[in-house]
Amino acid sequence: DRLGFPEVIYGASKPLPVLRDILQSYQEKGLNALATKVQAEKGQVLTQEFAGSHYDETSGAFLLKKIESDESESNGVAILSAGTSDLYVVNEAYYTLQFLGCHAARYNDIGIAGIHRLLGKVEELKKYKVLIVVAGFEGALPTAVGGLLPQPIIAVPASVGYGVSEGGQVALNTMLASCANGISVVNIDNGYGAAMAAYRILANAS
Template sequence: MNNKDIRELLAKVKNGNLEVDQAMGQLKDLPFSDLGYAKVDHHRSLRNGYPEVIYCEGKSNEEIKGIVTNMLERGNNILATRAEEEVYHALEELTDDIEYYERSKIIVIQQEEVAETESEILVVTGGTSDIPVAQEAVITADMLGNTVKRLYDVGVAGIHRLLGNQDKLKEANIIIVVAGMEGALASVVSGLVDKPVIAVPTSVGYGAHFDGVASLLSMLNSCASGLGVVNIDNGFGAGYLASTINRQIEQARNN
């Protein structure tokens, strides 16, 4: 049973064409698949609106292949993060509908089309070195069905680059700011706009930057209102959170 089947089943219940207990009978084998080393959560899309995402670090190639094989059977789109190239080559054996983004170490397997939102998510970086983390956010948000735009290399060391693109800031509904060094860009952007800003500190920086801790603390201590912060290098978390917010905006607009 894939996402389309589930949606059709729920629609039948809503329209009174199927009793709830009958629907539950059809769904009884859906909650999760026990592979021994992993329990693949097939109810995730029902609860959260999106299928489970595979975090690849610490898993063997065979374990990842087993999880992906199980998910492929249900027709879901699949997102695998922190995947080395060898993982990609292992998964190539399973499907042709696969794409690997080497710079951000993320794998996308797309089996069904996803409609893009009217509401835009804008991903902004302080520097070019922040792009791998930003790309993780972009791909995640795009995979989850959002319209995503980019504004790269507009850090505070040359703030005229950011101020010259304020139209892009105004057009977006949610902004993800990805920055290392002192992490000041998130505060500046949040001070310019009237919309949610999600800050992503990166591990880009010199010695006293402490692999991202400096920019993380700077973002957490920001005086700018409407600023939320995810963990260091967590582009996926930012893209997922932005998508969740954007989905609420779309639902409110359509109602």
């Protein structure tokens, strides 16, 4: 708050009554609030208890006050992902940015197994100020994006995969060791952190 960032609630390990109390205290102050990684059972109850709220089941993001977003006007942030399995991370970043007043564009399923899908989007992607890139399995998408586009790139490993890639650690390490220059990385599945890093760039570096 002191730095201009609204506080965000980590929903995963808080029981329903605790979440309800925190949200109510925000509501009473007339503030909006964002809780992340809220599990489905808790999210569904909260949606019914708080009128005007919005719960995204894919990511577990819960917004106390739904925000109408007009994505077509936005060119601040694009969120790219390798496959539809990564959508839960994409959406956490998307709703965090929306909560911060920034409407992001989403480009799903442009993983490098079919590199033409990415190549066909390069020109269009040049208009965004910051790129968030999500990938699971071997996590190679940020490397490819970094070789094709000059913007700041925040890479997010997704815990999608099996065998050696189960849990997202391989995707994380690939992104950290990437030979494409200047890619920075956040924790596995941390769409929220990627959104905040993008927001720090948009809000302060210009």
